[in-house]
Amino acid sequence: MxxxxxxxxxxxxxxxxxxxxxxxxxxxxxxxxxxxxxxxxxxxxxxxxxxxxxxxxxxxxxxxxxxxxxxxxxxxxxxxxxxSLYSLVRRKGKWLVIPAMIGGAALLADGxxxxxxxxxxxxxxxxxxxxxxxxxxxxxxxxxxxxxxxxxxxxxxxxxxxxxxxxxxxxxxxxxxxxxxxxxxxxxxxxxxxxxxxxxxxxxxxxxxxxxxxxxxxxxxxxxxxxxxxxxxxxxxxxxxxxxxxxxxxxxxxxxxxxxxxxxxxxxxxxxxxxxxxxxxxxxxxxxxxxxxxxxxxxxxxxxxxxxxxxxxxxxxxxxxxxxxxxxxxxxxxxxxxxxxxxxxxxxxxxxxxxxAAYGLSITIAMLMTTILVSIYLRLKKVPGYLVVLFLLTYGLIELTFFIGNLAKIFHGGWFALTVGCVLFFIMWSWSKGRKIKNKYVRFVDLENYYSIIRELSSDISVPKYASQLVYLTSAKFSSELESTIIYSILQKQPKRADVYWLVHVDVLDQPYGRHYKVIPLISGKLIRIDFKLGFRIEQRISHLFRLVVQELVKSKEVDIISQYQSLRKHHIIGDFRFVVLQKVLSRSNTLSIMERFIVACYNTLKHFSLSEEKGFGLDLSFVTVEKVPLIVSKTEEVNLIRL
Structure with a gap:
């Protein structure tokens, strides 16, 4: 090849x-x-x-x-x-996701x-x-x-x-x-x-x-x-x-x-x-x-x-x-x-x-969206403003003319392509918006405040050991913070004692290819964070990638994964690994607006039919525990309750 x-x-x-x-x-x-x-x-x-x-x-x-x-x-x-074009320009404005989604939906409708x-x-x-x-x-x-x-x-x-x-x-x-x-x-x-x-x-x-x-x-x-x-x-x-x-x-x-x-x-x-x-x-x-x-x-x-x-x-x-x-x-x-x-x-x-009669309408829309994104890209590349405006006006006018010409097709079959495109766009929009609504209410805590209790919990033999190596997926962009839901899972929902706690974060890069990782030891030998940076066309096989990183860390003697159980340790048996995937459940006490409730309902429906998070990240299902945790999006209203 x-x-x-x-x-x-x-x-x-x-x-x-x-x-x-x-x-x-x-x-x-x-x-x-x-x-x-x-x-x-x-x-x-x-x-x-x-x-x-x-x-x-x-x-x-x-x-x-x-x-x-x-x-x-x-x-x-x-x-x-x-x-790919959207990935190049998305940092120039959050609104650019709209033409990207419209263009993507139109291309799929054309397919x-x-x-x-x-x-x-x-x-x-x-x-x-x-x-x-x-x-x-x-x-x-x-x-x-x-x-x-x-x-x-x-x-x-x-x-x-x-x-x-x-x-x-x-x-x-x-x-x-x-x-x-x-x-x-x-x-x-x-x-x-x-x-x-x-x-x-x-x-x-x-x-x-x-x-x-x-x-x-x-x-x-x-x-x-x-x-x-x-x-x-x-x-x-x-x-x-x-x-x-x-x-x-x-x-x-x-x-x-x-x-x-x-x-x-x-x-x-x-x-x-x-x-x-x-x-x-x-x-x-x-x-x-x-x-x-x-x-x-x-x-x-x-x-x-x-x-x-x-x-x-x-x-x-x-x-x-x-x-x-x-x-x-x-x-x-x-x-x-x-x-x-x-x-x-x-x-x-x-x-x-x-x-x-049904063909062509969706592609004119896709081309218009590409024209918008290319204009932003040209500006990003320091192309003179008057040339960017000339490009935008010329092709905007040409494609709008074609679009108007194709509008006559709506009643002769164009409605089908338009309907398919609208459905696909709605799926993209509601999924993206629903994720943002849920993520907006995710609370992060200062991880350093929990170093001592995590260290003590790991050594507390009065707590049954949950796993030798306990792994959580985190969306926290900074190593200094962590979702409150993960802290809740480790300390409160069911105290989880482990020899080593791992935090795994996946960053999707704006470039198509690339596999990089960074190891951040937060508590020596007890709490380790791994940041994966993967191109947006790279398959996210996290179990496999995580295993490769752990092997490298063992070779360099940065971590000990031999079981701490005396009967197993003397035979150099590797301890068990357990991934915990958290399903954040919206609290019923939240005060979302009507529109937000509708979007979240659509998001949850799509999530029901989509691949589970553990499968989506390519985790080995024999080592995964799925755990539901509450996502509190607003403080509970104060209620005057009188004891009789």
């Missing part, structure tokens, strides 16, 4: 890998873009040339300039995506529609040969198969992605060229006048823009997959990809102009570029490209959720690592959600023509 540096470095292998991973979404857009733009409108040369001009300048301004040249600069230690529209568009090409062919069962089987194989990992399939997508893009270019050589004057559509003329004279200009926007829907994926291939490989491979896409779009434009004065009537211009003998081969390659596009988006959704979990923007969920390949992960709950969403889209809209 290629190392990260070799993949990220400009190379033939890196370019091929980037073709397979990065461009699945934007690369399959020729399957449905012109079909969405033309719809049932009368085909005219003004409509075709204006649409081609819009496509050319959208790919140039939106994809090339904004994403390839500007946004790819905002890499977080080589990683991209809206949550439900993209596989269905792409696969449906590919399979519907068979209708040219077999009119009335029921394509829905075929689409259902392919979609279900894609989601089924996720649990086994896709590293084997992934090795074929690059060559297949190279074949796909080359096919796009050749098909387009076979028509362009007949009418090379079509390139006059590069002149922005044709786009301007169409948008200023057509009464349906905004609706047409909604279709045009579909040519750049995969631009966000370019940035999200930055960590897989590296900036140089993406930028160079984009030259080839964009050339192939434009050749195909211009080829479709020439075919459409041969149909001037007629209507499409559900015909797909893409398949009419193919000679009759090539149709089956073309549909086969298109189907493979559609599967790859779906796979890339599903994998991207898994990565997005994993990042959200570690940034505390999503409930803890099970994350599996089916292969040893770096970055390869599988989120069962999200896989199920995406599959159910795709099945719903198939039965709800049935054909790609109707799916197009």
């Amino acid at each position: 290629l190392t990260d540096k070799r993949v990220h470095k400009l190379s033939a292998a890196g370019l091929l890998i980037s073709l397979g991973i990065i461009y699945g979404d934007i690369g399959t857009s020729p399957l449905y873009v012109f079909k969405a733009i033309i719809g049932n409108r009368l085909i005219t040369s003004e409509l075709v040339l204006g649409s081609l001009s819009c496509i050319f300048w959208t790919l140039t301004l939106q994809t090339t300039v904004k994403y390839i040249l500007i946004t790819l600069q905002a890499d977080n230690k080589g990683e991209g995506g809206i949550f 439900i529609i993209t596989p269905t529209i792409t696969v449906s568009s590919a399979i519907e090409g068979l209708e040219i040969k077999y009119q009335g062919l029921p394509t829905i069962p075929v689409v259902l089987i392919i979609i279900t198969g894609i989601f089924f194989i996720q649990q086994y990992g896709t590293s084997i399939v992934g090795k074929t992605f690059g060559p297949v997508m190279w074949l796909w893009f080359t096919m796009l270019a050749i098909l387009g060229l076979t028509f362009i050589i007949r009418a090379p004057e079509v390139f006059k559509a590069i002149n922005p006048y044709y786009a301007y003329h169409l948008l200023t004279t057509s009464p349906e200009a905004l609706i047409i823009l909604g279709g045009v926007f579909l040519c750049t829907t995969g631009a966000e994926a370019l940035y999200s997959d930055l960590g897989h291939c590296g900036r140089s490989n993406i930028r160079i491979s984009w030259i080839y990809v964009k050339t192939c896409l434009l050749l195909n779009y211009f080829g479709q434009g020439i075919w459409l102009m041969t149909q001037e004065g007629t209507r499409l009537n559900d015909k797909n211009p893409f398949y009419h570029l193919m000679p009759d003998w090539f149709l089956y081969y073309g549909i086969g390659v298109a189907t493979l490209a559609a599967i790859i596009a779906s796979q890339a988006l599903i994998s991207g959704s898994f990565t997005l959720i994993a990042e959200a979990v570690r940034l505390n923007l999503w409930p803890k969920v099970r994350i599996n690592y089916p292969t040893i390949q770096k970055g390869q992960l599988y989120v069962p709950s999200m896989n199920l959600i995406l599959w159910l969403g795709c099945i719903t889209v198939i039965f709800l809209f049935r054909r790609s023509t109707y799916m197009e």
Whole structure:
């Protein structure tokens, strides 16, 4: 397997890998873009040339300039995506979590529609040969198969992605060229006048823009997959990809102009570029490209959720690592959600023509959120203020125009994407807000005040020993303080005598990768704190990491973990370890506002369905005790009670 540096470095292998991973979404857009733009409108040369001009300048301004040249600069230690971008800028303002959550929710909503529209568009090409062919069962089987194989990992399939997508893009270019050589004057559509003329004279200009926007829907994926291939490989491979896409779009434009004065009537211009003998081969390659596009988006959704979990923007969920390949992960709950969403889209809209009406709205929102966060990033990097304002106004205006154009889709299917996005945003918002409400009322105490009693308790043989090594997870950022609930658990709920008390704190870094730790001996040989600093893409296997640190401390003779029981100590038997996980229960005497009660109720509901804290931190369950402790959020009201 290629190392990260070799993949990220400009190379033939890196370019091929980037073709397979990065461009699945934007690369399959020729399957449905012109079909969405033309719809049932009368085909005219003004409509075709204006649409081609819009496509050319959208790919140039939106994809090339904004994403390839500007946004790819905002890499977080080589990683991209809206949550990586948020990690870079979040210290500039707490409000930045809102555009990050909106963008993340919109991208996940897009992950439900993209596989269905792409696969449906590919399979519907068979209708040219077999009119009335029921394509829905075929689409259902392919979609279900894609989601089924996720649990086994896709590293084997992934090795074929690059060559297949190279074949796909080359096919796009050749098909387009076979028509362009007949009418090379079509390139006059590069002149922005044709786009301007169409948008200023057509009464349906905004609706047409909604279709045009579909040519750049995969631009966000370019940035999200930055960590897989590296900036140089993406930028160079984009030259080839964009050339192939434009050749195909211009080829479709020439075919459409041969149909001037007629209507499409559900015909797909893409398949009419193919000679009759090539149709089956073309549909086969298109189907493979559609599967790859779906796979890339599903994998991207898994990565997005994993990042959200570690940034505390999503409930803890099970994350599996089916292969040893770096970055390869599988989120069962999200896989199920995406599959159910795709099945719903198939039965709800049935054909790609109707799916197009639901597609694009959520991505315009995601792009707007990225524009906001990139503006903050550029300011952070000391880019002159007037250039930042120019970037924000230019792309804010472009994306708002696309958003308004896509608003017409709300009543034709866009409501579905919007509803899914709103539900996903609400989950993120209520989880994040609920955690903050509960954490706001967590009380911390000065740990130094308890040093002597902890030392005495550890030596008090009149108290039954609870564990040789007792471990607590703490959220206290400073070693000088500790949650009152942990002190309550050790001293009051059930006095817990141990030979050594351990405090473990996990800090999620703003960078994607990194495993560091720091040991702070608070009471020599009795109370030790370990601070782990982990990247937001690192699996939090705390039991394993804790064991490694303890082994290092034993080697350096900083701690003694041999059992203190005389019968065991003489045989050098290691003492038992016990993790205590505290579940903080809100007191019924709290005085939360109505809104706070609602948020906490939503948070508790999500927590009920989420992964438990001990599983989320990767603790060995055979060494874990879960203990409920009260979280007092307000002082009890004084009551005048009279003794009779």
